[in-house]
Amino acid sequence: GQNIDQPTEMTATEGAIVQINCTYQTSGFNGLFWYQQHAGEAPTFLSYNVLDGLEEKGRFSSFLSRSKGYSYLLLKELQMKDSASYLCAVMDSNYQLIWGAGTKLIIKP
Amino acid sequence: IAGITQAPTSQILAAGRRMTLRCTQDMRHNAMYWYRQDLGLGLRLIHYSNTAGTTGKGEVPDGYSVSRANTDDFPLTLASAVPSQTSVYFCASSDDLNNEQFFGPGTRLTVL
Numbered sequence: 001g002q003n004i005d006q007p008t009e010m011t012a013t014e015g016a017i018v019q020i021n022c023t024y025q026t027s028g029f030n031g032l033f034w035y036q037q038h039a040g041e042a043p044t045f046l047s048y049n050v051l052d053g054l055e056e057k058g059r060f061s062s063f064l065s066r067s068k069g070y071s072y073l074l075l076k077e078l079q080m081k082d083s084a085s086y087l088c089a090v091m092d093s094n095y096q097l098i099w100g101a102g103t104k105l106i107i108k109p
Numbered sequence: 110i111a112g113i114t115q116a117p118t119s120q121i122l123a124a125g126r127r128m129t130l131r132c133t134q135d136m137r138h139n140a141m142y143w144y145r146q147d148l149g150l151g152l153r154l155i156h157y158s159n160t161a162g163t164t165g166k167g168e169v170p171d172g173y174s175v176s177r178a179n180t181d182d183f184p185l186t187l188a189s190a191v192p193s194q195t196s197v198y199f200c201a202s203s204d205d206l207n208n209e210q211f212f213g214p215g216t217r218l219t220v221l
Contacts, residue, residue, distance in 0.1 A: 048209060102151065
């Protein structure tokens with residue numbers, strides 16, 4: 001079966017760095033996406049990785065290792081507005097997104 | 110319209126009733142999707158459409174139907190609602206199959 005695993009909840013301090021991990025087992029691989037979802041709102045796109053390595057975009061970076069079925073999202077200089085759920089999703093061989101349950105990130109002052 | 114819209118925002122429905130959730134996008138995206146999101150679970154794909162005139166089944170299609178008569182609209186119909194269909198429903202679109210998906214604001218549906 002297809003499976004995406006990520007921690008249910010994480011807590012971090014304002015100004016700090018946090019790494020959210022995602023491991024996956026899917027039928028085929030056509031890229032990995034990270035989305036941010038604030039409570040009661042729609043998911044919004046953060047990053048896309050299809051090749052191994054690190055993609056940096058401002059305070060957010062995403063890493064992919066296809067051989068290990070592993071990705072992480074790194075958030076630097078945390079701000080209170082970063083409190084949200086972070087969703088990991090893998091595009092399978094049918095170009096359908098398989099979604100993890102999301103990691104709720106709580107930022108404390 | 111800017112982006113992707115959904116209607117209604119929320120709805121309480123009696124079991125057995127028929128309901129259509131509306132989704133419209135103005136980005137001329139080819140692909141559109143319907144997901145449901147339940148607490149503790151990832152988004153699950155109900156139905157999708159790669160282009161106008163075509164539709165396909167996702168992971169959880171039973172009890173739902175869709176149509177794609179044109180590029181902009183992708184309604185989702187519950188023929189006879191059941192309580193297990195209580196969920197938040199998101200419509201999404203993308204200009205190509207392996208590109209990022211843009212989501213509508215969601216419809217919160219409660220079936221009693």
